[in-house]
Amino acid sequence: MGMEIENNKMEVIKEEEDSEVTDSEMVRFLRNALQEVGETEFESSTHHYSDLVAVFGNQDGRDTDHVALLVASSRALSRAVTYIDIDRHNSLLSNIFRMSIWNFGENVMDALIDLIKALAASSGKYVEDCLEMLVRNFKPPQNLLNFVSQPHGIAKKEKVQDRVHKALKDIAELMPVSLLYLNGIVVQRMPRMSSKNDFPRKIKDDLQLSEIYVESMLKLERGVLGRFMGNVMLSAVVYRLVELDVEIEWDEILQDDPSKGIFDMEIEDTDEAADYNDDGEVCLKAGFGLQKMGADAFADRLDSLMVLTCEHIKSRADEGHLHEVFDTLLLSFKKSILDTHKSKFAQFVMFYACSLDPERCGVRFAVTLADTFVRAGESPTTRMSAVAYLASYLSRARFLPSTLVVSMLKRLVDWCAKYYCKFQDVEEENINPHVHRVFYSGCQAYVIDVGIPSGRVLIKWSTPLRL
Numbered sequence: 001m002g003m004e005i006e007n008n009k010m011e012v013i014k015e016e017e018d019s020e021v022t023d024s025e026m027v028r029f030l031r032n033a034l035q036e037v038g039e040t041e042f043e044s045s046t047h048h049y050s051d052l053v054a055v056f057g058n059q060d061g062r063d064t065d066h067v068a069l070l071v072a073s074s075r076a077l078s079r080a081v082t083y084i085d086i087d088r089h090n091s092l093l094s095n096i097f098r099m100s101i102w103n104f105g106e107n108v109m110d111a112l113i114d115l116i117k118a119l120a121a122s123s124g125k126y127v128e129d130c131l132e133m134l135v136r137n138f139k140p141p142q143n144l145l146n147f148v149s150q151p152h153g154i155a156k157k158e159k160v161q162d163r164v165h166k167a168l169k170d171i172a173e174l175m176p177v178s179l180l181y182l183n184g185i186v187v188q189r190m191p192r193m194s195s196k197n198d199f200p201r202k203i204k205d206d207l208q209l210s211e212i213y214v215e216s217m218l219k220l221e222r223g224v225l226g227r228f229m230g231n232v233m234l235s236a237v238v239y240r241l242v243e244l245d246v247e248i249e250w251d252e253i254l255q256d257d258p259s260k261g262i263f264d265m266e267i268e269d270t271d272e273a274a275d276y277n278d279d280g281e282v283c284l285k286a287g288f289g290l291q292k293m294g295a296d297a298f299a300d301r302l303d304s305l306m307v308l309t310c311e312h313i314k315s316r317a318d319e320g321h322l323h324e325v326f327d328t329l330l331l332s333f334k335k336s337i338l339d340t341h342k343s344k345f346a347q348f349v350m351f352y353a354c355s356l357d358p359e360r361c362g363v364r365f366a367v368t369l370a371d372t373f374v375r376a377g378e379s380p381t382t383r384m385s386a387v388a389y390l391a392s393y394l395s396r397a398r399f400l401p402s403t404l405v406v407s408m409l410k411r412l413v414d415w416c417a418k419y420y421c422k423f424q425d426v427e428e429e430n431i432n433p434h435v436h437r438v439f440y441s442g443c444q445a446y447v448i449d450v451g452i453p454s455g456r457v458l459i460k461w462s463t464p465l466r467l
Helices: 019-035 047-057 064-078 090-097 106-122 124-136 142-148 151-174 176-188 200-222 226-247 297-318 322-337 347-355 358-374 380-396 402-423 437-443
Strands: 003-006 009-012 274-276 282-284 445-451 456-461
Touching: 019 047, 019 064, 047 064, 047 090, 064 106, 090 106, 090 124, 106 124, 106 151, 124 151, 124 176, 142 151, 142 200, 151 176, 151 200, 176 226, 200 226, 200 297, 226 297, 226 322, 297 322, 297 347, 322 347, 322 358, 347 358, 347 380, 358 380, 358 402, 380 402, 380 437, 402 437
Parallel strands: none
Antiparallel strands: 003 009, 274 282, 445 456
């Protein structure tokens, strides 16, 4: 499309016969506009340069003339990036890096992405800013949140995500140093959690933004760059699940059924939450049913994020990468879930991963929890949490063989019996329950039923965990 400068303004004109010449003229004009700026852009900023800054400062994708100008300017500037100076052209760079490609159609998206890649490849000075801009586009602007939930919005989200992730991959290939920054930028840019004291609308919007952002994080972990940064991405997602989890109060969950405790809830607590196939593998359906346990936005989003995470784990398993993913999940469980007070539902993501390979992952998780409980070097709180989660796991994991469940229980009983023998001659009034709380936590579990058809041993706890 032909371009010309008139009355110190850039405006769109009709396409001319020799588009190649006019493109070159546009590049030449932008170079001149950039070179006319003095040592600092405020010393001798020209109208031409100011107009260029204004083009990238306007994020209105509905103005067709502006859209055409933005496409032409982006393409021409991509060929003139070596003339951009980080000090002299700070305003221009700031506007470029603030652009949200969500506001525009595919032509502008592609032109802006090409400009960002050209900037990243031109100088190491711009790599972090380019990555920041792309990661910022993991989520839409606030005004587009309702649109993203609609069919056209979902299609728009896929177009944006595909371009952003391809750009990150291309930049990593051009500038491998970018991988040193990307992990930190993605984690730091995660949307902040709202407080329950915030307005309901703000809570809902922030949680929706968080869900969209996590979707991009998992896409990043699943892509080509996943081998360089997958551990950090998945660990950060698990931490976000825990953040949501602890915001859900037991009072909200128990409103409908005050007798319900954490060990009465199943991974398949509602028909639409999960089911099992003929091999005993957990099959996800609509969700984990947390909405029914507490009608609040945190429960709703936690439910959605848990399903999203489990679908990601399943896809990685189908690709043959389950064990790498499980290593990350197990480490995240130890760091983020095991000792977190009031964590209730995040454990089910771990249970689901175990169900995809009961013989290796399922057994390994049970053994890890049992080892943690009997290990004297661990803190009492960690050991008590470990045996609580072990009971929760064994009572729900129908995919585990009964022989494993029995062996785990025998190990707990043997430890408790050995511990008891040390103090059996001590007078009862001289025993301090707090000192022996790890022993009592192990003794709380007892077998009340063996489900022969399902192959599952049910364990009941006399006291719910950390209510």
